[in-house]
Amino acid sequence: MRRFFLLLWVLLLPPRQALAANCNPVTSSFCRGLGYATTSHPTGAPGYSLQQAAQLVETACSPNVAALVCRVVVPECGAEESSQKRLCRALCEKVKADCESALKAKRLSWTTRLRCDALPEANCVQGPPASGLHPPPASCQPITVPLCGDLSYTETVLPNLLGHATQEEARAALQAFASLMQVGCSTQLKPFLCSVYTPKSLSGSPRPPCRAQCEQARTGCGSLMKRIGSQWPEALRCEAFPTESCEHYGVGRGGGVCEPITIPMCQGLAYNQTVTPNLLGHTSQREAVVKMSFFNAMVQSMCSVDIRLFVCTVYAPQCSAGEVQRPCRSFCERAKRGCEGLMTSFGVSWPDELQCNAFPEDDCISEDRKPEMLYAEGVLAKLIAGGFSVRGKTLSIKTARLLLTFMDTDKTGYLDVAEVFKLEHYVAVVRREYVESYEKRNPPSIPLTQMKKALREFELDDETFRVLWSENSSERGIDYDEFVAVLTKLQILRERFHANLLRLPCDCQVASFSFKQFMKSAII
Known part of the structure; x- marks a missing residue:
């Protein structure tokens, strides 16, 4: 047993390609392709807003506006200690002058914290990096990493969020998490890791995972890692990832994260993703499957053709873009009407927590549907x-x-x-x-x-x-x-x-x- 934990600890050490302790991947899409891939401030330097920075860059009011804004708001890792990584004052003044009319037209203003006179005049960056300093051009390609071969998307883009230039590099780095994957400490570990090492493409750039997805993976596996003397890699620090526009990875506005259905009774339905907590507050599918065991006899007896799907939409509710899809009141009533007699013969009554008047009448699931098949x-x-x-x-x-x-x-x-x-x-x-x-x-x-x-x-x-x-x-x-x-x-x-x-x-x-x-x- 001691050898097992020692081996697990070794496997969980961050890969050699991991970033320095205070460096994180640049996750803001408008700051990629500028000659650097890591930053100490992935969510914006103190006092700066990523949203305002994005609005300024999106105006495209100057050829150098992205280089200026990003190197100030999302600076290259170590830029604070090296003026050679900072933009020159003259370039800042040129960009500010170029953008004056465009900002007025869009009713935006130059951020007062971005002061050109605070930038150096010499030994600084005069503009975007020369062509020879650009990172390798991004390329979309089919996913060949075995762990990530069954995702909802089939192509990735490289370099990935950690700078791996090939999928072979990414596959080797993922070996550090092999033992955690086997233990199954979190249903979100695999989709999170794949979204970092084999990310989905967003206009030719790697699409970052969402913070909620990272936090669920870290929460599920963090305690196990601590017990064996390891810790969550700094390169995968959840605070470095965005909280907005996360629907593409199944993360809802409220932070809910879609996960594959593992409850046997609820597999093979028109949907295969659920979310926890479920509609009854069960915090895991393992807890839900125990609580719903009573309904096994109901489903097997087929007292109602609706009973299986209805029970599943409550205990393993359908998850779409991180949001729960609730069953309709009429759907509940059909299932109840069909099975109440059989339940009475067993000396039990319809559960109080499944009273049909608690379910909505609109924007809900009324039947198991799949357009390409015959329902x-x-x-x-x-x-x-x-x-x-x-x-x-x-x-x-x-x-x-x-x-x-x-x-x-x-x-x-x-x-x-x-x-x-x-x-x-x-x-x-x-x-x-x-x-x-x-x-x-x-x-x-x-x-x-x-x-x-x-x-x-x-x-x-x-x-x-x-x-x-x-x-x-x-x-x-x-x-x-x-x-x-x-x-x-x-x-x-x-x-x-x-x-x-x-x-x-x-x-x-x-x-x-x-x-x-x-x-x-x-x-x-």
Whole structure:
């Protein structure tokens, strides 16, 4: 164990390419390409505002305005001790004169702290660096660093934020964090490191990570590093990174940071990013998965086709640009209405913390949607267009949701082309059975005795069948839509039973009994 911690400590030492103790990467995009890449004041020198500096540079009122403003507001590391790194007074006066009219037109003013007479007259920088002093030109290229190969973006730009000129250099430097990655001390460690070592391109320049993303990674891993005698690298000091315009890395205005979903029940939905704390205040997905374990039985029983997504949108809410997407009140009501009866049979009630009136009615999630795939309304429209109706009566959206669940073999929440083909074949067979056997009745419906024969393959006992019949029949029996819905629901329950049976250490003698009990508990 001692050797392990010693090895981990060695691996966590900052890489050789790390910056000096008081130097940080230049993260302000308007100050890149000026011949230096590090500064002691990444958020602006004392008394200066980065926002005001950016406004002045963006006017482009003088060819040298960026060089002047940046070397004063975001000075090169060590510039305070060396006049050779400071701009000359004459250049400052020239820029100020060039910009006077442009600033007036934009109702801006020259910052009073930027005094030209405070700059040296000799042994100073006369202008932007000569072409030979420029850093290597930035180049976009596909990401080849293995750790960062599955990001939301596929290309990076070099040199990166730490000055690495090649991805091989970046990959070697990332080895310092290999042990932390294996431990999994923070879900934000990987996306943060990749945003520094293989950053996304912003107009040909590396896009810096957000401070909130860095802080979450440092908070999650800092205590472990301290225990082994190491510390967060100064080159990655979170205070050096910006707090504004962070949506591109999944960071919201309130500091929330999107992270991949690790809760098994909530994987394979239309979204794959969540945020903590969740809607119930759980501070980690590990805590959330324990709290939501009660709903495993609800989801497996399929008491409502909405229950899985609704529960996930609360315990692992969808995260978009760092902002939480909340479920709709109507969505909650559908899930509650479908499962409340089953919960009552277990002697429990709908949780107080999930009362539907607490959820919004607008700008919320009402169903699992993914434009490029077929969701419930799309399934229904497909069946209507294909003529899968009887005497002008089409299937309902509720039945369409059941069909989607049954045919969704890859558990993505949507149907692809192959699954749609199987869907149409299944509905055609059921429809033909209904038309040939029951549609001739007036009115067309299935009476109790014939329905019981139609469901013999599901081995329902009398009590279970009576409950199923009373919930789905009308005075004249069961019509076409209800017939498709009942058959599909029983097919889903049977598939789930057999899928779970494969994982149980039991023999065939108890399988028949277990199946009947499962169907009874799910239906009654």
